[in-house]
Amino acid sequence: MVKEEWRGLGNVQFLDKLKALSKSLGRWHKQYFGNIPEKIQKFEDKIKKVDDQVSNGVYDGTVEARRKALVRCCEVWYTRQDIHWKQMSRSRQAKEMDMNTRYFHNIAPARRRNNRIESLVINGMLVRNHARIKVSIRDFYRNLYHQEE
Structure with missing residues (x-):
């Protein structure tokens, strides 16, 4: 397009x-x-109709397959709705962040803390020493991506 x-x-x-x-x-x-909520509602209504058919005794393999397909479609639209709201919240935060440097300075250390590896299991042992964790990660990737002679 x-x-x-x-x-x-x-x-x-x-x-x-x-x-x-x-x-x-x-x-x-x-x-x-x-209109994402409207689409979700349509799928939920269709799922309810299929459930009503099953409860009235109309049941075969096609009804089950149709219900599974409807549930999958509904899940896709729920995911799209979540993504939509997540994107909207980020754009609002970005606009507010320009005006609020204190907010930004509070978020940066929090992200650093969340992204930090505090401990790692190496050869079956729990290691908390950051220098040893760093060396182990480097060695792991060095062995993984080594050149064969």
Whole structure:
């Protein structure tokens, strides 16, 4: 879709192409990802109808396969909804972060603490010495990616 839109704009200036492309992407997004809660509700309603059929005694392999497919689709839309809200929260935080340096200075050490390896099991033993952990990790990858003669 992006290739077709880009080529269809012809010899327009780059920035104008980007603006036009963003409008096309917006239309595409509305068409395929429009109202996520509404799509989730539709799938849940379909799943409920299948469950009602089963409870009324209509049951065969196709009903079970259809229900599994509907549940998978519903899970995909739940994941998309989670991603959407996560992205929205990050963009809000980024806007606020520019105005709030104290927030930024509190987040950076927290990320450092979360990303730090406090202990590691090496040859069946728990090691907490950071220098030894560093050497073990380096040796592991050196052995993993060594050149064969």
